[in-house]
Amino acid sequence: DLYPRLRAMADDPEKRKHENVRLEIMKYFNYFCTESSHHDAEYLPYFLRTPALAERYGIAPRDVPDAPRHQRTWMSDGAGEQGATPGAELRRSGEYTSGIIEAVVTDQPYRFYANLMNTGGLISNLPADACVEVLTMVDSTGLHPTYHGDLPPHLAALCRSNISVHELAVQAVLNRDREAAYHACLVDPNAAATLSLDQIKAMFDELWS
Structure with a gap:
């Protein structure tokens, strides 16, 4: 049972700042989530509703240009300078x-x-x-x-809130259905927590155009 150690981590400000969202979910839902804090914040309506909340939970905006920069660094490290033997030993990453x-x-x-x-x-x-x-x-x-059976009802409800978005998004793509895409935005937990209905519609219309 790791929960005593996780709860002790939740009381340690230094350790908590790296897992703030996950530990907050555990505090209120009584289960620890294995998804990263950044992704959890994107799926749930509690953490990004205002800039102040995002700052409180340590969720910085993503820097999109970082991705190609990291890719170039990885390729450079793997190939060595101008095709030379890589300086670092190649090890299996955490990817599967x-x-x-x-x-x-x-x-x-x-x-x-x-x-x-x-x-x-x-x-x-x-x-x-x-x-x-x-x-x-x-x-x-x-x-x-592995067969897991039922999730606790309150956790299944959190999952279903995103599954509904996915179902509408898939319908939108398969049927080229603009209305389904619009409805997916309307029921998205983060969009609903952050924007009014007319703001979501305006955002969707701008993105679609």
Whole structure:
């Protein structure tokens, strides 16, 4: 049981500042979320409603130009200067891809958290056509997801608030349905917490045009 240690972390200001959102979710919902604080804040309506709240929880705006900068640095580090041997030893990152490939090729099982369709009710109180992230084993015979049963009702409600957005967004793309895209914006938890209905409509019209 790691919850005593997590609750102790929540009382430590120095440790808390790096996990402020996740620890706040645990405080009020009684479960620790494994998603990062930055992503949690994007999915839920509680943390980005005002600039003051975002600052309080340490959620800085994303710097989009950072992505290509990081990519160039990674490529440079991997190739060495002008094609020379890289100075740093190459190690497996925290990403899953190489572990999955190795498991399929060698039949040595690899355990990771996979995003899979909820077919068969892996999480039984979420829709079957939703994508869920569950503990999964992979080997040469394929993927073997873990059945989890029901989430606590209040956590399932948080998930469904985003699943509804996804369903409308998929409908919008598949059917080229502008109205469904608009409705996806209307029911998005962060948009609804931050903007009025007429502001969401104005934002959508500007983005669509």
